Amino acid sequence: MEIFRSHVLVCGGTGCTSSGSVKLVDRLNDQLGELGLDKEVKVIKTGCFGLCEAGPVVIVYPEGTFYSHVQTEDVDEIVSEHLLKGRVVRRLVYQDKGDHPSVGKSLSDIEFYKHQTRVALRNCGVIDPENIDEYIAFDGYRALTKALTEMTPQDVIDEVSRSGLRGRGGGGFPTGTKWKFAAASKDDKKYVVCNADEGDPGAFMDRSVLEGDPHAILEAMAICGYAIGADEGYIYVRAEYPIAVKRLNLAIEQAHEYGLLGQNILGTGFNFDLHIRLGAGAFVCGEETALMASIEGHRGEPRPRPPFPAVKGLFGKPTNINNVETYANVAQIILRGADWFRTMGTERSAGTKVFALGGKINNTGLVEVPMGTPLRTVIYDIGGGIPHGRRFKAVQTGGPSGGCIPARLLDVPIEYDSLIEIGSMMGSGGMIVMDEDNCMVDIARFFLDFTVDESCGKCTPCRIGTRRMLEILNRIVEGKGEEGDIEKLERLATTIAKTSLCGLGQTAPNPVLSTLRYFRDEYEAHIRDKRCPAHHCRSLMQYQIIDKCRGCTACARVCPVHAVSGEVRKPHAIDQDKCIKCGACYDACRFDAIIKA
Amino acid sequence: MKSIAELEEIRKRTLQRINLRREDKESEVRVVVGMATCGIAAGARPVMMAFVDEIGRRHLSQVTVSQTGCIGMCRLEPMADVFLPGEEKVTYVNLDADKARRIVAEHVVNGRPVTEYTIGNAENNKQQA
Numbered sequence: 145m146e147i148f149r150s151h152v153l154v155c156g157g158t159g160c161t162s163s164g165s166v167k168l169v170d171r172l173n174d175q176l177g178e179l180g181l182d183k184e185v186k187v188i189k190t191g192c193f194g195l196c197e198a199g200p201v202v203i204v205y206p207e208g209t210f211y212s213h214v215q216t217e218d219v220d221e222i223v224s225e226h227l228l229k230g231r232v233v234r235r236l237v238y239q240d241k242g243d244h245p246s247v248g249k250s251l252s253d254i255e256f257y258k259h260q261t262r263v264a265l266r267n268c269g270v271i272d273p274e275n276i277d278e279y280i281a282f283d284g285y286r287a288l289t290k291a292l293t294e295m296t297p298q299d300v301i302d303e304v305s306r307s308g309l310r311g312r313g314g315g316g317f318p319t320g321t322k323w324k325f326a327a328a329s330k331d332d333k334k335y336v337v338c339n340a341d342e343g344d345p346g347a348f349m350d351r352s353v354l355e356g357d358p359h360a361i362l363e364a365m366a367i368c369g370y371a372i373g374a375d376e377g378y379i380y381v382r383a384e385y386p387i388a389v390k391r392l393n394l395a396i397e398q399a400h401e402y403g404l405l406g407q408n409i410l411g412t413g414f415n416f417d418l419h420i421r422l423g424a425g426a427f428v429c430g431e432e433t434a435l436m437a438s439i440e441g442h443r444g445e446p447r448p449r450p451p452f453p454a455v456k457g458l459f460g461k462p463t464n465i466n467n468v469e470t471y472a473n474v475a476q477i478i479l480r481g482a483d484w485f486r487t488m489g490t491e492r493s494a495g496t497k498v499f500a501l502g503g504k505i506n507n508t509g510l511v512e513v514p515m516g517t518p519l520r521t522v523i524y525d526i527g528g529g530i531p532h533g534r535r536f537k538a539v540q541t542g543g544p545s546g547g548c549i550p551a552r553l554l555d556v557p558i559e560y561d562s563l564i565e566i567g568s569m570m571g572s573g574g575m576i577v578m579d580e581d582n583c584m585v586d587i588a589r590f591f592l593d594f595t596v597d598e599s600c601g602k603c604t605p606c607r608i609g610t611r612r613m614l615e616i617l618n619r620i621v622e623g624k625g626e627e628g629d630i631e632k633l634e635r636l637a638t639t640i641a642k643t644s645l646c647g648l649g650q651t652a653p654n655p656v657l658s659t660l661r662y663f664r665d666e667y668e669a670h671i672r673d674k675r676c677p678a679h680h681c682r683s684l685m686q687y688q689i690i691d692k693c694r695g696c697t698a699c700a701r702v703c704p705v706h707a708v709s710g711e712v713r714k715p716h717a718i719d720q721d722k723c724i725k726c727g728a729c730y731d732a733c734r735f736d737a738i739i740k741a
Numbered sequence: 742m743k744s745i746a747e748l749e750e751i752r753k754r755t756l757q758r759i760n761l762r763r764e765d766k767e768s769e770v771r772v773v774v775g776m777a778t779c780g781i782a783a784g785a786r787p788v789m790m791a792f793v794d795e796i797g798r799r800h801l802s803q804v805t806v807s808q809t810g811c812i813g814m815c816r817l818e819p820m821a822d823v824f825l826p827g828e829e830k831v832t833y834v835n836l837d838a839d840k841a842r843r844i845v846a847e848h849v850v851n852g853r854p855v856t857e858y859t860i861g862n863a864e865n866n867k868q869q870a
């Protein structure tokens with residue numbers, strides 16, 4: 145085994161990969177080879193570090209120096225200065241906002257990581273996900289060993305139940321109870337399924353776990369198989385996640401080689417095998433019954449429950465289905481115990497939750513916090529607040545099934561039940577931040593547009609009801625709203641929620657209902673005053689030039705439809721009939737002389 | 742197929758190789774070698790490699806070797822600092838590969854600084870000479 149004095153970790157998650165991290169790895173290896181350092185310094189491609197905003201990210205150990213926005217041109221300097229001479233390249237070191245330049249910022253010093261507790265993400269950005277030995281080094285497959293050699297299946301279920309772990313795929317159903325049901329079903333064949341469909345727009349928690357720590361999912365699924373009496377499992381992952389798929393395949397292959405999957409695992413007589421199925425990216429295929437239909441080769445449509453999967457699931461057999469992040473907690477619970485797990489989070493929501501932080505926020509990325517953390521901590525302390533000094537307006541959680549939470553509720557702790565009480569939900573962990581420039585009616589319209597698109601069409605309330613709601617919302621944002629529209633929306637919403645076949649339709653009205661609850665005045669302004677308070681809806685706003693205009697002609701030059709006129713050094717004007725409201729003039733003006741009204 | 746004992750073996754072996762990536766550094770021993778131009782010219786590279794190699798051979802998982810720049814006493818290079826948890830740092834000077842190996846054996850493993858290589862000793866000798 146080779147020992148290296150220094151490890152250079154390069155983020156190989158999807159975010160950093162698309163901003164060129166693969167080239168960094170090549171360049172690093174070239175440069176190290178050239179200087180004869182390749183026997184001393186090892187370059188490792190890892191999973192996502194979470195701070196995607198700062199990507200591509202490179203961390204140099206043992207110092208733990210955290211470099212951000214690293215470009216191929218920077219590699220030579222890192223090699224010749226830091227790796228050869230031990231001098232940190234200060235200009236590339238990540239800085240918290242308002243910080244004094246400091247040397248050797250490591251992960252634990254950075255504001256973004258300080259408030260986090262990483263359980264599901266514990267190995268992401270730390271190990272090489274393509275090397276099973278590194279997973280094993282950080283206690284990998286020890287939980288499986290423990291379960292198989294020291295625990296009965298009932299012990300495993302009891303431990304998971306006592307931990308208080310609840311499903312991270314959205315519903316929050318107690319995982320131990322689910323396993324108990326599947327174990328109680330008598331059959332000669334049972335299945336374990338992992339839901340890696342991750343359909344919420346903007347969510348990438350599950351992708352990052354699969355890319356950064358694929359063995360954690362295999363290990364948990366094998367433990368689940370042992371607990372419920374299943375010998376076969378499927379991972380249903382969307383085809384748009386090529387890196388995740390590749391690493392899963394590699395992980396399964398390596399686990400087979402080591403005898404951690406397959407026949408007679410670790411000589412205990414337990415057999416377990418795994419397959420991967422690719423989804424084509426339909427949102428409804430994340431719903432568990434539709435997902436199983438899709439694995440079976442049928443059209444991905446949901447069916448009524450009961451029977452629940454634990455009784456009659458995949459291929460008609462008892463099946464346990466959990467989300468990626470749910471599984472990512474299991475090995476830790478078995479290894480460190482339910483009591484340890486319960487020390488994190490709250491009474492009713494134990495453990496941590498991963499969120500994909502996006503929208504109008506400084507530090508977009510992936511964060512994992514103990515349940516019960518106030519939204520404010522996530523948005524301001526970890527997320528670094530709202531860019532460009534704009535005012536926070538709302539945060540959307542739960543994706544298309546969730547709702548918008550206004551500023552005055554920012555101190556609500558993040559828990560399954562408290563989020564439902566305020567009209568949103570945990571969902572799978574998307575968290576989209578909105579500022580004063582976002583129109584809440586248009587946000588509701590955006591999410592409903594998504595569900596209308598994604599409705600499978602099997603049941604009428606969802607297929608037709610959501611479309612009627614969307615038509616009303618479209619009219620409202622176009623300035624053609626009528627008295628009574630709000631009441632009509634509310635009536636449709638209640639009916640759709642009550643009568644739809646699956647969760648897609650049942651929760652589709654949530655974005656509309658929650659924005660009506662907290663931002664009703666915005667709906668009224670659109671309908672009654674034909675005004676969009678955020679100056680966002682194109683039909684209800686104008687660009688105007690005010691007397692700050694110096695006549696620099698920048699706006700006139702960028703206008704694609706020649707709607708701006710005026711003489712040089714004299715105030716310009718916009719012809720509202722010609723204007724297509726593209727905003728090009730607004731962005732071009734250097735004197736704040738163009739306003740939205 | 743691997744047995745449980747073999748898995749444990751892989752775990753220990755790999756942990757030692759990747760332990761330097763851990764963030765909890767309190768219980769760790771650090772060896773910091775001066776690797777500026779002056780250090781490198783005086784032969785710091787073989788010294789550092791000797792530290793790395795010896796630590797690896799002895800399967801010491803709680804020790805990291807890192808490098809630093811010039812600390813201003815170029816005539817005493819190659820130099821290295823050894824930090825044991827809860828103890829004052831010890832600075833060694835005029836090192837070579839063999840001295841580095843002895844420091845690992847006596848100081849890092851057994852907790853007894855090798856006084857004859859320390860900076861205090863070197864400076865005392867100079868005054869007496």
Ligand SMILES: Cc1cc2nc3c(=O)[nH]c(=O)nc-3n(C[C@H](O)[C@H](O)[C@H](O)COP(=O)(O)O)c2cc1C
Binds near residue numbers: 317342430
């Ligand atoms: C329309 C719809 C989409 C869903 N999409 C996902 C998804 O992408 N990932 C997921 O884990 N669960 C999704 N679910 C929830 C699953 O049906 C199921 O509750 C979950 O996989 C159970 O795992 P858990 O108990 O570990 O959360 C979706 C549900 C609905 C109704």
